[in-house]
Amino acid sequence: MMNGFRNALTALTCRESNRLLNTAVSTIQADNAAFYIHYWGSSLSHNTNMRHHHSFFEACFVVDGSGVYREDEAEYPLRAGTLFLSRPHRWHQIVSEPDMALLWVGFELDETQSSPEMTALFRRLASTETFLAESAWNTPAALCWQALWLQAEQSPSLLRLIAPDLAKSLLLSLPALFAADLPEEGGAAEHDGGRHLFRQASLYIRDNLSRPLRLEEVAEYLHISGRQLTRIFRSHSGMSFGDYVTSERLKKAHYLLKNTDLTTHAIAEQVGFGSVHYFTKVFAAKRGLPPAAYRKQLRSPL
Template sequence: MFQIDHSRAAYTLNSFANALNQQAIAFNIHYWGIEPFHLKNPMHKHSFYEICYVIDGQGVYSDDGIQYALDTGTLFCSRPEVWHQISSPKEMYLVYVAFEVDPQQSNKEMLERFNTLYRTQHFFLPHSENTVSALLWTALIKQFESPDLLVKENIVSIAQALLLSFYTAFTEQEEKLIQLPRGKASVYLLNQAKTFIRDNLIQPLQLDTLAGYLHISGRHLSRLFTEGTGQNYVSFVQSERIKSAANLLKYTNDPIKDISEKVGFNSVHYFTKAFSGKMGQPPGEYRTEQSQL
């Protein structure tokens, strides 16, 4: 069980996370609650959503005249304008948040998504301990186990993620999976490969070694470079070595021998030959010229 000051945690949540705004959607928060000793509330209704999660204990949830058994791990949604009541024969550890979507600061798509929860019949979810919403509840409450290390931005970020997760948790619709733009996976792989090369120029950087790191074949990696950069793999690596060497020559006083080793050349002679071929002048002349600019 959480070792927290429940009153202070609830006060902090209501202070820090009373309005949660993202680019696509904004939530107005009416209240957060953390009640480790919940027993009973009267039959009532709201004009907004109230999402509750049972951290520990048993009880009964009455929704529109129908009773549902509450147990540890139950996640449920009290929908607007629906009469409901929560009761427990013994103390029940209950956390909850009441909110509505701000239509003026939310885009049409997100507003329509949350409006579907008004009609959902998928509002009572037992055995939800491993759902995203339940895990985010846990992550949020655990923030208060170290009260001297609280970071407002952490609390707000988790709270935002929690509210966004409720749509997925309670929706009955099977939405079409987001279709990633074609070719994006290749772009990400190529960018990862480029970053690895630039950060590890001192290494041999064999094609098959990097391909293994990326969990793809050497042929696939070679094709990515040819199609994505217009260079073959070896040429790209050589260009990055020379580019890095040029920066070190220009902005540091490191000896040329040290620079050649830092960018992955086995000998100063080979480095000088490669640098001259790419830059049109040997490293020493390049450094002298750059220092006079």
Template sequence: MQDLLELEQKQPFLYHKSYTSNRAEGWPMKLTQKQLDRGNSLLNQHAIYLNGEEISLYIHYWGGETSLNSNKPHKHSFFEICYIVDGEGTYIENGEEYPLRKGKLFLSRPNIKHQIISINQLHIVFIAFEPLYPKASEKGASIYKHLSVVEPFILDLQNEVHPELLWTALLLQAQQTNTFMKDTIVNLSSSLLFSLTQLYIKGEDETDSTQSKGLSTTVIHRAKLYIRDNLSQPLRLKDVAENLHISSRHLSRLFTEELGVTFTQYVRNERINRATNLLTTTKLPIKEIAIQTGFETVHYFTTVFKDIIGVTPGEFSKRLISNE
């Protein structure tokens, strides 16, 4: 126990007794208003543009209140995600009332009038953002357009620890001063906001076909790496398939469907690609290059090389020397 106390004194942002308490008592670490203000101030300076692969987001503001009073009915042109750290209240949207309590996450969508009624001064954190559609892929734009009409827009995160941990870590990190502070909080901000969005669109962009496509891509990638790293050895379809724990027939079909060439054609092309690289960057004899690229004889190597490149390995080398 003494070791833990010493660790807390040396690195308070890595260990805090509230992290080990019952989660029902609140999120991992309740921050004071001063901590919230400082953290959000730095976030509002540095975490403004969050760039993702499918879409980029512009952050209008990060905020938080440990004792939020009720606000007036209003609407805005952007999204706002709010999380209730503690307290009770009511969220009103289009005249409908929704109870708020600890662990509730709700999404205020663009151009919809809403209001928060606080019963006992809500402890709340929030992010206001909008998608940058001109920088979005078709898939990314579609997801965020769906977000503007998503149902339900209020979620109970009693079983979702991940967003709480990320949000706490982000605000705590923003208290620190270090060389990589900006990079760290931008990366954490992106992880937090995209993970919160994912809670609302869970399952919307994941289908059996996309999962199957992902698995196929992974298998092909592993097969290509295995071939690349073992070009000097015999590369039979059966051996590579066994290494990947799939059938020869399945692997053969993947090469044809995903790469547009047969397994044999791919291996042959990779051997010749390696050979041209060795001819260009080394002074190895042609016989040694044939051995390193997995050809049984120089004659066979020469035949395949000429068939693909259009000249023999010897002529290829002479042209390189001539060009130099």
């Protein structure tokens, strides 16, 4: 099917399929799960995008060509048949060769309309470290994706009837493809459940360092109580929530002092200290030197 599917893609069918799918499938309702679809997309020659992150999932399928997926500081090669998942709040970038044909969909689970089991499943998916599958042509997710685009190209009048079920099958197949390495939560896995929540909280903190970060805000994001989040941080980091946030701010400040020429004032803003005076006070107390002197030491020859 892979060759036939690639041959069926043209600039015209990509534009028309994008239009039809974005019109026909913007929400999905299953027995135990509901999804918001933020967008469907396809391109015969995907352009390299800027480094960015978002609050929802984005699944991508490489139909032809090659490129590189960058996440944080790591790089992963992309080739035809690769299916990969950008998880919420992860900084990432797709670097495309001129011939890379790509399909993508941005989505999130509506937890208010989904079962607790499905909510837990997609929260685990957000923290999985298995997020790229090569030679995925015959996986359920890729087959559903190909069927959606071929249906849009060959029988657009029927798309509204069958697209919701195909899209639902596509999204519900992703946890099995990417989250198989994650343990089930509950019972004997309660500690692992706390570990996953800690990882999600850590990512949220890292992605929002420039803002004031309150315990209640992060607990609300995770749909747990502040008291539970306090226990999770004590258990998995050995620090209080506040101390952990400060530690992450200082790590980012260290990186910016070492690798950029940003002023101390700009760094204080980027890492969320609010004022240069407070930044300097905390930094000097933890690192032994004020930021400017620390930068000079970092850059001086041995």
